Amino acid sequence: MNEFFAEVAKKDIGKIQKDVFISKYTTYKVGGLVRAIIYPKNIDSLVLLCKLIKKYKIKYKILGNGSNVLFSDKTYEGVLIKLDELNKITFYGNKVVCGAGVSLMKLAREAIKRSLAGLEFAAGIPGTIGGAIYMNAGAYKSDMGYITSSVKVLTPDLKIITLTNNELDFHYRSSFLQKNKDYICLEATLKLTKGDKAALEEVVKDRKERRVKSQPLNYPSAGSVFRNPSDADPAGKLIEDLGLKGLTKGGAEVSSVHANFIINKNEASAKDIHDLIIFVHDAVKEHYGIDLKIEQEFVNWE
Numbered sequence: 001m002n003e004f005f006a007e008v009a010k011k012d013i014g015k016i017q018k019d020v021f022i023s024k025y026t027t028y029k030v031g032g033l034v035r036a037i038i039y040p041k042n043i044d045s046l047v048l049l050c051k052l053i054k055k056y057k058i059k060y061k062i063l064g065n066g067s068n069v070l071f072s073d074k075t076y077e078g079v080l081i082k083l084d085e086l087n088k089i090t091f092y093g094n095k096v097v098c099g100a101g102v103s104l105m106k107l108a109r110e111a112i113k114r115s116l117a118g119l120e121f122a123a124g125i126p127g128t129i130g131g132a133i134y135m136n137a138g139a140y141k142s143d144m145g146y147i148t149s150s151v152k153v154l155t156p157d158l159k160i161i162t163l164t165n166n167e168l169d170f171h172y173r174s175s176f177l178q179k180n181k182d183y184i185c186l187e188a189t190l191k192l193t194k195g196d197k198a199a200l201e202e203v204v205k206d207r208k209e210r211r212v213k214s215q216p217l218n219y220p221s222a223g224s225v226f227r228n229p230s231d232a233d234p235a236g237k238l239i240e241d242l243g244l245k246g247l248t249k250g251g252a253e254v255s256s257v258h259a260n261f262i263i264n265k266n267e268a269s270a271k272d273i274h275d276l277i278i279f280v281h282d283a284v285k286e287h288y289g290i291d292l293k294i295e296q297e298f299v300n301w302e
Contacts, residue, residue, distance in 0.1 A: 014085065030268060030272075031072065086130075116193070134175060160186065220264040242287055244283065248276075277296070
């Protein structure tokens, strides 16, 4: 891997952080050592980095804001790529073109400043545009699939192409990119609508107040752990009705505020959180016969 790092540095691809703990870069605040995090300067640098990854057969993963992943406590023998430098935002009337590294919450604020509607649901989601499209992030009966016109991606053979909304195959918390992990989101074009700035700000304010009351925002978490089943009560209610609120494993806890949140209550390990997620999943399946889909992606558990 040293030869790989030497070539990355020589070609001036971007900032490299070696031997860092992933716990600093995930919202759960857990996870082991990662050999390096690399921040490509631009799309050309990313393409060059991907060529070197192929050349040296390096394990890699694209990481956004770390808001929907659970890394294990062991060392990740590879590199994480963060697209923070792909952060340009350009508005064209009701359309906005934004890089994959743009903060979703920041973009929502910028849209509302311009009296553009469509991103209010995203005002409380702590992810990047790339991550949001990858998982089709959503809330309040809306999601990225409703507003994404097209996405520029890097293909597995390192070609840059544009996928339309239909080709992105958006479904509830799912997309083409999630099913084809070798494609990398570079840039998105979103189509918004004209709205009333004061009314949009009021919607965001009201929802923020509701989140503060109904979600455990004062502890590290990754948001909702399970997707809501389509033909049963919401996941949180199923878990609460089983009396699992407040259940702990090590430093992890099923939130007493909202049962579909697992929080890092007291210096939890990744294993604490993982084991609690699996326990709750299995309890719901055993009692109700419902196989809840886990929203968080488990990384480096094999």
